Amino acid sequence: MSGLRLAMPAGALFDGACELLAAAGVARVSEAVFARALMIEDNGTTLIKVRPTDIPVYVEMGAADCGIAGKDVLWESPRECYELVDLRFGSCRMVLAAPEGSPLARGDWSGSLRVATKYPESARRYFAGLSVTAEIIRLHGSIELAAITGMADAVFDITATGTTLRANRLVEVAEAGRSTARLVVNHAALKTKSDAVNALAAALRLAAASHSDEGAA
Amino acid sequence: MPVSGDVRGAPARGRAAGFSDWLPGAAARRRDLVDAFVATFESWGYSLVATPLVEPLDTVAAGVGTRGESRLFRFMDADGTMLALVGERTVSVARVVATQLQRAPLPLRLCYAGPVLRHTALLNGRRREALQAGCELVGAAGVAADAECIALAAEALVRGGVPGVQIDVGHADFIPAVLDSAGLDGESRRAVLDALRGRDLVAVEAALETTEVGEAERRLLLAFPTLRGGRDLLDTAALDLPHARPRAVLDQLARLWDLLEGHRVTGVAHLDLGAVRDWDYYTGPTFEVFSIDSGFPLATGGRYDGLLANFGPELPATGFVLHVDRCFDALERRSAAAPPSPARVAWRAGAQGEALHLASTLRQRGVAAICDLDPLEGEPDDDVAAVVAFSGGDLVSIAWTREQLA
Numbered sequence: 001m002s003g004l005r006l007a008m009p010a011g012a013l014f015d016g017a018c019e020l021l022a023a024a025g026v027a028r029v030s031e032a033v034f035a036r037a038l039m040i041e042d043n044g045t046t047l048i049k050v051r052p053t054d055i056p057v058y059v060e061m062g063a064a065d066c067g068i069a070g071k072d073v074l075w076e077s078p079r080e081c082y083e084l085v086d087l088r089f090g091s092c093r094m095v096l097a098a099p100e101g102s103p104l105a106r107g108d109w110s111g112s113l114r115v116a117t118k119y120p121e122s123a124r125r126y127f128a129g130l131s132v133t134a135e136i137i138r139l140h141g142s143i144e145l146a147a148i149t150g151m152a153d154a155v156f157d158i159t160a161t162g163t164t165l166r167a168n169r170l171v172e173v174a175e176a177g178r179s180t181a182r183l184v185v186n187h188a189a190l191k192t193k194s195d196a197v198n199a200l201a202a203a204l205r206l207a208a209a210s211h212s213d214e215g216a217a
Numbered sequence: 218m219p220v221s222g223d224v225r226g227a228p229a230r231g232r233a234a235g236f237s238d239w240l241p242g243a244a245a246r247r248r249d250l251v252d253a254f255v256a257t258f259e260s261w262g263y264s265l266v267a268t269p270l271v272e273p274l275d276t277v278a279a280g281v282g283t284r285g286e287s288r289l290f291r292f293m294d295a296d297g298t299m300l301a302l303v304g305e306r307t308v309s310v311a312r313v314v315a316t317q318l319q320r321a322p323l324p325l326r327l328c329y330a331g332p333v334l335r336h337t338a339l340l341n342g343r344r345r346e347a348l349q350a351g352c353e354l355v356g357a358a359g360v361a362a363d364a365e366c367i368a369l370a371a372e373a374l375v376r377g378g379v380p381g382v383q384i385d386v387g388h389a390d391f392i393p394a395v396l397d398s399a400g401l402d403g404e405s406r407r408a409v410l411d412a413l414r415g416r417d418l419v420a421v422e423a424a425l426e427t428t429e430v431g432e433a434e435r436r437l438l439l440a441f442p443t444l445r446g447g448r449d450l451l452d453t454a455a456l457d458l459p460h461a462r463p464r465a466v467l468d469q470l471a472r473l474w475d476l477l478e479g480h481r482v483t484g485v486a487h488l489d490l491g492a493v494r495d496w497d498y499y500t501g502p503t504f505e506v507f508s509i510d511s512g513f514p515l516a517t518g519g520r521y522d523g524l525l526a527n528f529g530p531e532l533p534a535t536g537f538v539l540h541v542d543r544c545f546d547a548l549e550r551r552s553a554a555a556p557p558s559p560a561r562v563a564w565r566a567g568a569q570g571e572a573l574h575l576a577s578t579l580r581q582r583g584v585a586a587i588c589d590l591d592p593l594e595g596e597p598d599d600d601v602a603a604v605v606a607f608s609g610g611d612l613v614s615i616a617w618t619r620e621q622l623a
Binding site: 063 | 489
């Protein structure tokens with residue numbers, strides 16, 4: 001119906017994205033459908049499933065007209081797309097956490113910090129904004145381990161519930177941001193397919209609002 | 218054929234990372250595209266100027282702003298002057314106008330075509346060198362000049378073969394005027410502008426939530442990605458706005474729209490009051506041209522009355538740039554037409570002179586021709602001295618006897 005190509009994030013946001021698209025009447029898709037094909041069509045919308053960090057790339061380059069991306073991903077790799085709707089799912093926070101009893105955990109920010117993260121750009125901006133000298137160590141997974149082994153003084157990472165941090169005896173020192181899933185749209189698609197894009201944005205906005213109300217109730 | 222190479226290898230030998238070669242066929246089609254653009258500019262009375270690839274850093278920085286300055290290729294001249302490779306060419310044209318052409322009668326219509334360089338991060342899908350062709354109309358303050366540039370940009374793209382051209386016309390003062398008339402200042406004004414600049418509607422909503430803004434202005438700002446339409450959009454927007462300055466912008470856009478109707482381009486044009494552009498650089502009407510075949514704007518332009526004062530007297534100016542490589546990508550994606558290949562003149566031993574003459578005659582008639590460097594193999598043939606083969610067209614070969622060639 002819409003004629004748009006929409007990029008869906010694989011991983012933690014995937015189920016939430018499927019639910020929201022169904023609730024908004026945009027498309028009905030599931031993990032099983034994507035197991036058979038990389039690109040599928042439902043209800044006139046073409047859907048592709050890509051890694052979360054690749055969503056802004058596909059959208060900026062116009063390979064997808066729009067996409068669903070976590071704000072944390074948009075912080076890390078700012079791209080020239082429009083961010084139209086807060087989809088109100090996939091909530092998480094970007095935090096700085098340090099081992100219990102460490103100087104940083106006691107509030108001592110002096111000296112130079114070594115910080116492990118999957119989000120080096122966001123971390124760089126965060127510490128630059130605070131005028132704190134930090135040596136950023138880029139890792140690709142199990143960030144907590146960097147602090148436990150002593151390779152880093154602190155970790156800069158997203159957390160949804162804080163369970164993993166607590167299990168690894170890390171305490172939150174500061175919150176750097178709050179993230180939810182967003183609808184991002186290609187610059188040219190917003191202009192050349194504006195009716196379809198605006199209809200999609202309106203439908204998702206409505207569905208997201210009622211969805212999160214249910215969640216609160 | 219398998220290609221040798223492995224992940225340890227250096228990038229293509231001898232070529233800097235982030236740059237492209239243009240190979241036979243593509244290079245010529247790209248050149249043809251630029252030629253079509255420049256020919257259109259010249260048919261509207263714009264004179265071609267050529268400016269250097271290198272300018273003093275201060276000069277280049279005036280055109281790209283402080284954010285763009287960090288993305289320039291910079292180096293030092295022998296005397297210590299900081300130089301840069303041009304990141305766009307409007308500023309060079311402005312410099313020429315303010316210096317060598319300062320006595321020329323106004324308005325001046327100038328055009329250019331050439332490469333620009335940006336020190337962008339690698340691996341993000343953007344080329345570091347891009348070909349730009351553009352026009353500058355200097356010394357004309359009215360909307361007639363803006364309309365001319367918009368119509369010319371659209372016509373150049375159409376003549377270049379770009380399909381589905383669509384023009385979006387905005388105004389650099391509309392959003393700032395709305396913010397000012399809403400009484401926003403200081404921190405809250407900056408927050409809203411930053412959010413708009415980031416094209417981030419979610420952040421605009423957040424910034425306005427904590428700010429006292431009139432209802433009309435709030436509605437307009439929250440709708441910024443959708444403030445598009447035809448001439449009636451202006452009346453709808455004006456109804457809501459009590460203040461004079463944004464209304465003056467709308468009046469100006471109405472006059473511009475009427476002129477665009479005269480140019481016969483309103484069929485593919487929209488007014489876009491929420492257009493996000495560089496509000497420090499542009500001072501009046503702005504526009505972007507899109508095609509359904511590209512995710513990027515293919516042409517960008519607008520009025521920049523503040524730039525010329527960097528080099529001399531203040532002069533109103535408007536203009537635009539066509540992003541040739543983006544246009545080229547859009548065209549190549551669609552058309553798979555094989556390039557016309559040149560005719561090949563082959564010859565028997567002893568007839569090389571006649572074959573060279575035949576190739577020369579073909580070229581004079583406008584047919585591209587290659588003459589073989591070595592004779593055809595096989596027994597000499599008294600009947601056939603030379604053969605012309607066209608691989609692209611219907612005619613596959615013609616044979617000539619020695620007598621016919623003479």
